[in-house]
Every structure is written in C-alpha cells, then in structure tokens.
Amino acid sequence: MSSLADKIQKRVRAKGRGSVFVPADFLDLGSRANVDQTLSRLVDRNQLRKLARGLYDYPRVSARLGVLAPTPDKVAKALAADAALQTPGAITANQLGLTTQIVAKPIYLTDGPSRSAKIGRQTVTLKHVNRLPAAGKPAGDVYQALRWLGRDGVTADVVRQLRSQLTSSAKRDLSRIAKQAPAWMRAPLHDVAA
Known part of the structure; x- marks a missing residue:
C-alpha cells in the first residue's frame, strides 16, 4: 500500500502541470487532517505550490520565464x-x-x-x-x-x-x-x- 503522499502525487501528475487543486479533491484518499498535512509536506518539498489558503497547484515551468501562474x-x-x-x-x-x-x-x-x-x-x-x-x-x-x-x-x-x-x-x-x-x-x- 502506498502512502497518502504517493497517492496524491500520482493523482496530481495524472492531471498534468498547470493543474489546480483543493484539499477536497483528495478526501477519498484520507481524512481532512491527513490530506492537509500531506499537502503541506508536499509544498515544503517543492512538489506542489500553495497558491492561497486551501488552494494548490502543480506549477508549469518555462525555461525562459520560470514558474508560471495557473490560468x-x-x-x-x-x-x-x-x-x-x-x-x-x-x-x-x-x-x-x-x-x-x-x-x-x-x-x-x-x-x-x-x-x-x-x-x-x-x-x-x-x-x-x-x-x-x-x-x-x-x-x-x-x-x-x-x-x-x-x-x-x-x-x-x-x-x-x-x-x-x-x-x-x-x-x-x-x-x-x-x-x-x-x-x-x-x-x-x-x-x-x-
């Protein structure tokens, strides 16, 4: 059985770069507290970016411009x-x-x-x-x-x-x-x- 972080990362990667998420998108994988904590850890490891309270993205990266904002x-x-x-x-x-x-x-x-x-x-x-x-x-x-x-x-x-x-x-x-x-x-x- 893979960890909650692995499951969240797998779902995020499947959506692709530029995708935006809220914690509720992952509540089928674990409790709200566990999802929030895991998202926070993924942000700390620079695997996700926190855009605002309760709003995250898997940022697009441009060779020329760097990390791009979501649409x-x-x-x-x-x-x-x-x-x-x-x-x-x-x-x-x-x-x-x-x-x-x-x-x-x-x-x-x-x-x-x-x-x-x-x-x-x-x-x-x-x-x-x-x-x-x-x-x-x-x-x-x-x-x-x-x-x-x-x-x-x-x-x-x-x-x-x-x-x-x-x-x-x-x-x-x-x-x-x-x-x-x-x-x-x-x-x-x-x-x-x-």
Missing part, C-alpha cells in the same frame, strides 16, 4: 468544485471573436457559494447566481456573450458569426435555453440557433 479558468474550476461554473460574458465574447477587449478581473458565475482567491496580482472571483442556463457548454457561452454585449451590441453580423461557429447540438441547447432569457435576447438566440 484563471483552472483556479475558478478548482474553487467551484462540483458546482456549475460559467465563464463571464466578456471573456466568452472575446473567445468567440466578438470583441478584442480583455478582462483584467475575471468574475466567474456559479450556482455554488461566492468565493475569491488572490493569486499573485490577480484575483479570481466566483459570484453566486441563481440561474446558469447551459453552464459550461457552448450554448451557455453564447448566452453570456450576448447578455454582455447588450441589446444594442447584438447585430446581424454577431448573429451570423455565432451561427457559423456552433454545432447543431449547441444550437439545440441554445433553442432550449432561449425560454429562460430576457425578452430582448430571445429573438437573437433563436436566430443564432436557426
């Missing part, structure tokens, strides 16, 4: 645990090619508790919301991007661009969640899904 997406996923998580509208709009704006302070939406973590100079925030239509799916990204663009920002060009990027499965999801959207968004969502 905000990975930090948000670790903080959200099993709760639904949705990328904010400004980020999805950028990823979908609808804007060149880059978000300096990412605020992710979740149906879990609101939380935040300061990693270096950047703060990753999770904001609780009651409804997250199609969270984590392309349809959810389109929903949030249109919501961020607003009524005046959703043009025929935006609709055409989104329609060309979505799969038929994502379009079906978009049609389903259109009922939950504000009145002004329903027509553009149906147009994108057409």
Whole structure:
C-alpha cells in the first residue's frame, strides 16, 4: 500500500502541470487532517505550490520565464468544485471573436457559494447566481456573450458569426435555453440557433 503522499502525487501528475487543486479533491484518499498535512509536506518539498489558503497547484515551468501562474479558468474550476461554473460574458465574447477587449478581473458565475482567491496580482472571483442556463457548454457561452454585449451590441453580423461557429447540438441547447432569457435576447438566440 502506498502512502497518502504517493497517492496524491500520482493523482496530481495524472492531471498534468498547470493543474489546480483543493484539499477536497483528495478526501477519498484520507481524512481532512491527513490530506492537509500531506499537502503541506508536499509544498515544503517543492512538489506542489500553495497558491492561497486551501488552494494548490502543480506549477508549469518555462525555461525562459520560470514558474508560471495557473490560468484563471483552472483556479475558478478548482474553487467551484462540483458546482456549475460559467465563464463571464466578456471573456466568452472575446473567445468567440466578438470583441478584442480583455478582462483584467475575471468574475466567474456559479450556482455554488461566492468565493475569491488572490493569486499573485490577480484575483479570481466566483459570484453566486441563481440561474446558469447551459453552464459550461457552448450554448451557455453564447448566452453570456450576448447578455454582455447588450441589446444594442447584438447585430446581424454577431448573429451570423455565432451561427457559423456552433454545432447543431449547441444550437439545440441554445433553442432550449432561449425560454429562460430576457425578452430582448430571445429573438437573437433563436436566430443564432436557426
């Protein structure tokens, strides 16, 4: 039987460099106290890095830049645990090619508790919301991007661009969640899904 440290290291390595973890990810391997103590020892041996209280990563290392910070997406996923998580509208709009704006302070939406973590100079925030239509799916990204663009920002060009990027499965999801959207968004969502 291998030690708890070996089991944690094996799981961490399987996820790869750049992965972010919370102690709850290892509670199936041992008690909370044992997991916390083992994580602390792995940090002391420089096998893991402590990012913030209860937040660890297996850092990526660049030959030129040294140890790299984790991506905000990975930090948000670790903080959200099993709760639904949705990328904010400004980020999805950028990823979908609808804007060149880059978000300096990412605020992710979740149906879990609101939380935040300061990693270096950047703060990753999770904001609780009651409804997250199609969270984590392309349809959810389109929903949030249109919501961020607003009524005046959703043009025929935006609709055409989104329609060309979505799969038929994502379009079906978009049609389903259109009922939950504000009145002004329903027509553009149906147009994108057409």
